Structure formats: C-alpha cells, structure tokens
Amino acid sequence: MSGSLHDVKNDVWMRAVIVSVILLSVGGAAYGAFTVGVGTVKHNDWDAAHHDLEEAVASWNTANETGTLAEQEAAADAWHEAHEADIDAHLSYLTWVTAGKTILVMMIIYAAFYGISGFYNSIQPEEEDDHHHHGDDHEEHHGSASPILMAAGIMFFMIGFPGFVNTCKSLLGLDYQAEMGDFGMSVAGAAIMIIGIGNWWNEDLKGHHEQIATSAPFKGQDIRKAGMWIFLISETMVFASFFSSYLRMRTGWCTEWAVNAGKCEVVDTTTASDLLRHEIGTLLPGAINTFALIISSYTIVLALKTAKDVNWEPSKNALMAKLFPTRKKAVRNYLIITLALGSMFIVLKLVEWSHLIAEGFTIDTQAGSIFYVATGAHGLHVFIGLLVMLFMIFKADVLENGYDEHNGQGIEYFGLYWHFVDLAWVAIFPAFYLY
Amino acid sequence: MGEHKYTGPIAGIFQKMADIIGKDVYYVNFLILMFFTLFEVAAVFFETIPGTDIEITRTAVWGVLIVVGIIKGYGIAAFFMHLKGDPFIYTRTALFPVIFAALMLWGIGLSNPAGIDQLPDWCTPNWDYSYVTE
Numbered sequence: 408m409s410g411s412l413h414d415v416k417n418d419v420w421m422r423a424v425i426v427s428v429i430l431l432s433v434g435g436a437a438y439g440a441f442t443v444g445v446g447t448v449k450h451n452d453w454d455a456a457h458h459d460l461e462e463a464v465a466s467w468n469t470a471n472e473t474g475t476l477a478e479q480e481a482a483a484d485a486w487h488e489a490h491e492a493d494i495d496a497h498l499s500y501l502t503w504v505t506a507g508k509t510i511l512v513m514m515i516i517y518a519a520f521y522g523i524s525g526f527y528n529s530i531q532p533e534e535e536d537d538h539h540h541h542g543d544d545h546e547e548h549h550g551s552a553s554p555i556l557m558a559a560g561i562m563f564f565m566i567g568f569p570g571f572v573n574t575c576k577s578l579l580g581l582d583y584q585a586e587m588g589d590f591g592m593s594v595a596g597a598a599i600m601i602i603g604i605g606n607w608w609n610e611d612l613k614g615h616h617e618q619i620a621t622s623a624p625f626k627g628q629d630i631r632k633a634g635m636w637i638f639l640i641s642e643t644m645v646f647a648s649f650f651s652s653y654l655r656m657r658t659g660w661c662t663e664w665a666v667n668a669g670k671c672e673v674v675d676t677t678t679a680s681d682l683l684r685h686e687i688g689t690l691l692p693g694a695i696n697t698f699a700l701i702i703s704s705y706t707i708v709l710a711l712k713t714a715k716d717v718n719w720e721p722s723k724n725a726l727m728a729k730l731f732p733t734r735k736k737a738v739r740n741y742l743i744i745t746l747a748l749g750s751m752f753i754v755l756k757l758v759e760w761s762h763l764i765a766e767g768f769t770i771d772t773q774a775g776s777i778f779y780v781a782t783g784a785h786g787l788h789v790f791i792g793l794l795v796m797l798f799m800i801f802k803a804d805v806l807e808n809g810y811d812e813h814n815g816q817g818i819e820y821f822g823l824y825w826h827f828v829d830l831a832w833v834a835i836f837p838a839f840y841l842y
Numbered sequence: 843m844g845e846h847k848y849t850g851p852i853a854g855i856f857q858k859m860a861d862i863i864g865k866d867v868y869y870v871n872f873l874i875l876m877f878f879t880l881f882e883v884a885a886v887f888f889e890t891i892p893g894t895d896i897e898i899t900r901t902a903v904w905g906v907l908i909v910v911g912i913i914k915g916y917g918i919a920a921f922f923m924h925l926k927g928d929p930f931i932y933t934r935t936a937l938f939p940v941i942f943a944a945l946m947l948w949g950i951g952l953s954n955p956a957g958i959d960q961l962p963d964w965c966t967p968n969w970d971y972s973y974v975t976e
Contacts, residue, residue, distance in 0.1 A: 624934075625931060701872065702876075834915075842903075
C-alpha cells in the first residue's frame with residue numbers, strides 16, 4: 408500500500424481551507440507591501456526621475472540654442488545621466504510591482520488548487536475508503552482513467568484557447584470578436600481537466616499497489632517510473648525543438664557576439680543575452696534562479712531520502728531539529744522549501760521579463776519570440792511542478808505517517824520531473840542568458 | 843538512498859569526495875553544481891581573468907559553457923535522477939532522444955546560410971551549391 412485514505416482525518420477540508428486562507432493572506436500581504444506600498448514609493452521616485460529628465464531635455468534645448476559648446480556638452484551629459492536615472496527608477500518600480508502582482512496571482516491559484524482539491528477529497532464516501540483499506544491488499548490494480556481524463560481536458564482547453572483569449576479580451580471591452588463556441592470548449596476542457604486532476608489526487612491519496620512491468624524492456628520495473636521516463640523523453644523533444652529553432656535562427660543573425668567574434672560587421676539582432684549578460688543587476692535574476700533550481704533539486708532529494716530512511720532521527724543542531732522535528736514534518740518541510748524556491752523562480756522570471764519588455768525586447772521579434780516561448784515553456788513546467796508539489800505537501804501533511812518507506816516513491820517519480828526541469832534550465836540558461 | 847556506494851571513473855570521484863568530507867554523494871553533487879554554476883556565470887561576466895590582464899576569449903567562454911553544461915547535466919542525471927545505480931534500461935531510455943536531437947542539429951547545419959560554404963564538409967551532403975555562390 409502506498410498510504411491510505413483511512414489515515415486522512417475528517418478535518419482535512421478544514422485544514423485545506425485554513426492553508427488556503429494562509430496562502431491568500433500571504434498573497435494579499437505581498438501585494439500590499441510590494442505593489443501598493445513599495446510600488447507607490449518607487450512610482451513617486453520614477454515620476455521625480457522623469458521630471459528631472461524633462462528638465463534636463465529642456466536645459467539641453469536651451470543650451471543648444473544659446474549656450475557655449477561647454478554648456479552644450481554639460482547639458483548633454485546631464486540629459487544622459489537623467490535618462491539613465493529615469494530607466495533605473497522605472498525598472499525598480501517594475502521590479503516591486505511585478506513581484507507583488509505575481510505573488511498575489513500565484514497565491515490565488517495555489518489557494519484555489521489546495522482549497523478546492525482538499526475539499527473534494529474530504530467529501531469522498533467513507534465506505535469507499537473502507538473498501539480500499541480492507542479489500543485491496545491483494546487486489547489487482549487496474550490503472551487509472553484520471554491521466555487520460557486530464558489529458559482530454561487539456562486537449563479541449565487548448566483547442567478552444569485562441570477563441571477563449573479573444574472572448575476574454577472582448578469581455579474586457581477590448582476591440583475583439585467574442586467566439587463563444589471556442590470559449591465554451593475551453594471552459595469545458597478546464598472543467599474536465601480539474602475533475603481529472605481531483606480524481607487522480609483522490610486515487611493517489613487512497614494508496615495502491617505499485618504496478619510492475621511484466622514484459623521487456625522494463626520487465627520487473629515500476630510501471631509509474633518507466634512511464635515517467637517515457638514522458639520525460641517527450642519533454643526532451645519539446646525542448647530540443649526549441650533549441651534547434653533557436654540555434655537555427657541564431658546562426659543566421661548578426662549579433663553582438665557574432666560581431667565580436669568577427670563573423671559579421673553590423674549588428675542586426677539584439678538577443679536577450681545582449682541585454683542581460685553585461686551587468687550584474689540584469690544577470691542576477693537568471694543567476695539566482697539557476698541556484699534556486701539547483702537548491703530545490705537538492706531539497707527534493709533530501710525529502711525522498713528522509714522519507715525512505717527508516718532510521719531517521721532529528722538533527723543534533725537545535726535549529727535544524729526545530730525545523731525538522733519528525734520524519735513526517737521533515738519531508739513536508741523539505742517539500743515546502745522546494746515549493747518556496749520554485750515560486751521564487753517564477754517571480755524572478757516575471758520580474759526579468761517585465762524589465763526586458765520595458766527595454767523594448769518584446770515577443771514580436773524573432774529573438775524575442777524564441778526567448779519568451781522557450782523560457783515561458785520552461786516556466787510553465789516549473790509552475791505545473793509547483794501545483795503537483797502542493798498536492799504532495801497536502802499528502803505529506805494529512806496522511807498519518809506522511810511519506811515513508813512504503814509510499815516515498817511518489818516523491819522519487821515527481822523528483823525525476825523536477826530534476827528534468829532543472830536539467831532543461833542547465834541548457835536554457837547558458838544558451839539564452841549567457842551566449 | 844544514500845547507502846549505495848558509487849563506482850566508476852567519474853561517479854567514483856564523487857563517491858571518494860563524499861567519503862572524504864563525511865557526507866553523501868547528493869551533497870557533493872549539490873556543491874559541485876553550485877560551484878560550476880558560479881564558474882559559468884563568472885566566465886561570461888568577466889572579460890579578463892580577475893586579477894590578471896588575460897582576456898577571456900569567446901572560444902574560451904563557449905568551451906566553458908559546453909563543458910560546464912555537460913558536467914552539470916551528468917551530475918543531475920546520474921545522481922539526482924539516480925541513473926547511476928538504476929537499471930541500465932533507464933539510461934538507454936534517457937539517451938533515446940539524443941538520436942533525434944542530433945538529427946535536428948544536422949538539420950540546422952543543412953538549412954542555415956553558413957551551411958552552403960562555411961560549415962565543415964561532414965555537416966553538409968556535398969550538393970553542388972555553385973548556383974548560389976556564383
């Protein structure tokens with residue numbers, strides 16, 4: 408058995424609601440502090456910097472009309488400085504506002520996911536629980552329909568997605584034609600997807616025998632593990648297609664790098680790395696994100712190691728013993744740290760995007776398109792991983808023994824996905840940020 | 843988890859380092875990943891080797907990025923994803939897409955402008971490009 412719903416107490420839904428409220432409070436607090444609080448201060452600074460810039464431009468115009476050459480040069484320098492200060496103030500404002508808004512939106516999604524799914528799991532009939540607990544120890548497991556249900560939901564959602572976006576824009580009063588058929592298909596797809604995820608979650612909480620492959624090439628191996636690796640093959644191909652597109656386009660561009668290497672003479676394309684790699688301030692978010700993913704890969708390994716360790720004991724270090732007092736809480740807290748690091752990754756990524764967009768590096772160029780699609784697809788993978796991690800935290804929290812040596816393989820299989828995301832970043836970071 | 847002793851030319855080095863500092867291989871791997879990431883960022887950020895006038899050339903940066911990428915990829919796949927220690931079928935599975943990735947890269951060689959006359963012969967099918975180059 409890999410855990411049992413029988414262990415899930417009746418207060419599950421209450422716990423889910425409380426955690427949701429905490430998540431919403433964190434989101435609200437971050438929005439209030441960063442977007443409203445610091446954001447307002449930073450906006451005032453930006454206004455002041457912009458005012459200084461306008462004055463500098465006016466002074467330069469005056470100097471050009473009536474001043475000496477020295478006065479003109481001084482005015483030009485002042486204009487340049489004011490322009491730099493204006494950009495810095497704008498980017499600083501964007502940093503705080505984007506961070507606050509991103510945290511709020513993420514916390515709302517986390518709260519909805521945690522709250523609704525937690526509640527969904529708490530209303531399952533008791534007899535079903537009993538049946539599983541007593542009846543299936545030697546019962547053959549017939550697999551689950553939930554993954555294909557979820558996949559079908561995603562398919563319908565994506566088919567209707569372009570029309571869904573246009574309809575949302577239309578509902579917001581923008582000049583777009585509503586496409587209610589596609590909108591309905593997307594909404595139905597989303598509903599099917601949520602039911603699939605909820606059902607999958609519920610089945611996993613109940614626990615089940617690990618299915619073993621009975622034929623080559625994976626004979627004797629856990630089917631879920633083999634399935635995860637097959638899934639990762641397909642993911643590798645997705646990212647390989649991004650890379651080949653990028654490299655194909657990149658070899659045709661005359662970039663700053665190519666000019667410095669003597670390959671061509673005049674820069675015709677600015678890449679994201681041209682804007683990011685020269686200053687520590689612009690490179691920092693990407694670099695911090697790289698470290699965050701590596702640390703999160705290590706914390707998920709620690710969660711698995713702790714879950715599997717039957718002789719686990721609290722650390723002799725007082726702080727560590729407080730943070731990780733029992734095996735169950737240690738696993739849960741390692742997962743929470745992983746979630747926090749992954750969430751930080753998303754926040755920093757969007758802050759970085761906001762800076763790039765403000766500097767004119769938008770998706771409507773070839774370089775912008777491949778950069779945002781590749782890094783966006785990676786960010787989406789991180790975010791989906793975070794939602795799965797929420798479920799794992801929930802499971803680690805509500806099952807009587809949490810994750811242990813019997814059901815710890817769930818962390819291992821999810822860990823494979825999370826390490827893959829880290830691995831993809833190992834390639835994306837140098838290719839898109841450093842090269 | 844953790845008790846497994848890694849052997850082999852590279853994994854053995856990781857294991858030896860772990861034994862020396864009295865930690866497990868995951869910890870050593872984590873430290874190595876952190877160090878090489880720092881190294882990677884520094885190689886791009888600095889134009890000369892700090893404290894010297896020696897210029898860090900583009901070729902050197904390329905070399906660093908590729909070598910560090912391979913080391914980090916190995917560390918994550920071998921130890922964090924347990925390919926080193928799991929049955930070999932998983933390594934074969936993980937390497938399967940490499941065939942397609944290689945084909946894609948070859949496709950890049952065939953289809954980019956430099957493919958006509960600037961890439962090595964082995965990258966191109968040696969068609970007659972005279973109508974383009976003349």
